[in-house]
Amino acid sequence: MKKSNTNILKNKVSAFFVKLPESHAFRSIMASVISIVIGLVFGFFLLLILKPDRAGWGIYRILFGITDIRRFARMLYFAAPILMTGLAVGVAFKTGLFNIGASGQYTLGSFFALYTAMIWQWPWYLAILAAMAGGAIWGALPGLFKAFFNVHEVISSIMFNWIGMYLVNLLSINTPAMLDRLVGNRTMILVNANPSAVIPKWGLDVAFQSNFMNIAIFLAIIYAVIMYIVLNRTTFGYELKACGFNRHASQNAGINAKRNIIVAMVISGALAGVGGGLYYLSGIGQYLVERSLLMAGFNGIPVALLGASNPIGIIFSALFISYLQVGGDSLQPVFAKETIDVIISVIIYMSALSLIVKTVIASILKRGSIKKHAKEEKQ
């Protein structure tokens, strides 16, 4: 009796492992993992070329650079905004759109959050809603152009990145009440302007012994879970994905494809805007009036790719990329900061090729099973 039970269990377990490689999720995850491993191996060679004697130490620091809880808090802090921009890009991908304008939407979101927090003295949760609205407006514009004039969203959203940045610079410079009086080219420290606008820490800063720690990362994760539900459980998500997969068939089924393009871009922009809100309302970063686009927006693209545009996957990929970034930063000054950027780029490049990696996995598995089959037949 007992024996047969264990046998059944054994069969079940082995059936699980046989089925596992065939499942879609498993292949997606494997593709991401393999991309990461290839990127790290490449990184190791890069470090070997740069400083052979310190390469081993370097790769160790990248992998295990987060040694204490304070660094861990930093990782969570940097993960929150890229999680949001990753979601923004991922949701657009699901609808068949490439929102490369997350940076502009992030910038607008940041400005709306800071302006309402500092000038109107809004509390943090309202300021985040303002950030959402700012990003949504900036996402809606390329969406409208795409739906009504068939202007490709990549072109228009790139342009809106620059328009957004200069617009925010212009508005910031002309709102002296927002600016740091000493330096002048950046917004003032948030806590001095409006303490209620700083995202609460709920004692986490004490637990993690770090000023970087607050509830932003949890808010971001909640957004991801909501997006997961919207995409996979609602008719609305069903329509969005249908449009992404096949616009013609969706139209034929009576789905309003134009409306969906606009709505998808509004949601995408809103998510990126929240990213900006979460970052600046943490009270550490100050908006710098500079002539370069904010990278957090672009980092959303690799986060989305590595997470296969799945909101849950994006949570992990955002944490992972942030992990590498924070761990890699500790390579300084032995290695240049750019070194870690190169390694991350390779991982991202590989993840963009994850479709190819996936096919390779599939063909290897198939070959394996055919061989096994042949063996069994011989026996």
Place this chain on the structure above:
Amino acid sequence: MSDYVVEMLHITKDFPGVKANDDITLQLKKGEIHALLGENGAGKSTLMSVLFGLYQPDGGHIKIRAKEVKINNPNDANALGIGMVHQHFKLVEVFTVLDNIILGAEPAKAGFIQRSDAKKRLEKISKQYGLRVEPDALIEDISVGMQQRVEILKMLYRENEILIFDEPTAVLTPQEIEELMVIMRNFAKEGKSILFITHKLNEIMAVADRCTVLRKGCLVGTVEVKNITKEQLSKMMVGRDINFTVKKKQIGKGNKILEVKHLTIASRLHKNNAVKDVSFDVYGGEIVCIAGIDGNGQTELGYGIIGLEKAASGDIVFKGKTITKSAIKKRETEGLSHIPEDRHKYGLILDYSLEENLVLARYRQKDFQKGGFIRFKNIRTYAKKLIENYDIRCGQGAVTKVRSMSGGNQQKAIVAREIDKQPDLLLAVQPTRGLDVGAIEYIHERLVEVRDSGRAVLLISLELDEVMNVPDRILVMYEGEIVAELTPEQTTVEEMGLYMSGVKRQPRFRKATEGLR
């Protein structure tokens, strides 16, 4: 034995999970027309790909003119004198006829193409076989029938002796088909050997000497065509008896369901209108068929009725309400249903599962959603019901990715979805395109069921068999206009061909422009 030019002996070809060809032997005599018959997925294309060097067989061997050969690629096949006219022509649209014919075998001196030599040779060949072409015309400017001639001349220019025709009649008018048959017979008389891939039995009966039948990757047999009937052939192909005539109930004409009034639709391809001042009615309890050669405005007419294309002028009245400007969603909730011509582009979302596709136009209904949240359980039950009732074959049931299903079953899924909506008007555009006899019979039965229940079917079709058998009325379209209204029982394929090719026009359908002047 040496009178065989091609011998494919015991050819076996495995693909993971399927035996595409299982011990198939096909022998082609010199100077014969040999038909290769089989349903979709019977292994015809695989077998021809093996002969053409695109696949290597896993078992068996090929002999050409009694000598065993190994064909590694299409170039080898060409060198052995094997030429092929593909179903979808492989021509460069922006090149001239002459350039297409010499492509890959350009006569050159010091790197310069000797066009005048080539042209002389082409003219000689085209005179010899009576294949008239315009050497300097661009491919994109000539008709489909003419393009096929170019493909045939390409083989002749290369002095191929073994000619493979892959479903050559699919795109031709009845008259053009007749011409092609004559040309094929001439080739055979000349001593060329012809392999003719088709699933149209009439053509085999008309032109072939022998016929090899495949079913599910296996050889059913090779028969002399003169000793066999059409019914026997179809039974060999499908493995059971097939009804060629569609049985319809006697049922009176119902209410007027659809009224198209002076509808004009602009073309996306050229500056002229695709649909010009078209008017007709469809009543409940009847199947009306729009017949015509591909590209005469039928597609656009269908798009106009469903709402994928805007009307430039005119009106569409559905159940007494004007829907000319209504959104697609509105038309569908009012009771209009659509089986689209291009099932991959308009009919299905290939990356969605079968159940998600089966509710594609219905997910908004109360049964399938509550407060915007999808009711997966109900969808699953509904999908299971449709899969069973409509006999949709799918590997993993309701969750099968539609991309992995066969074409016939994909089409069944669309038919199930659209008919189960209980529409007042079913617009079926080319519903049996590319399907095998069994599936065609099945879909025709379903269309007739809709008709017999007193609802209306508007069928748009290019298949003559379908046009002659299924509908109660036929409207023939030529260059965007309706030129004739016919009753299938009182017309012949030949007569219809004259209307389809614009030679004849019924007096009541005067040219629109004449009417204006």
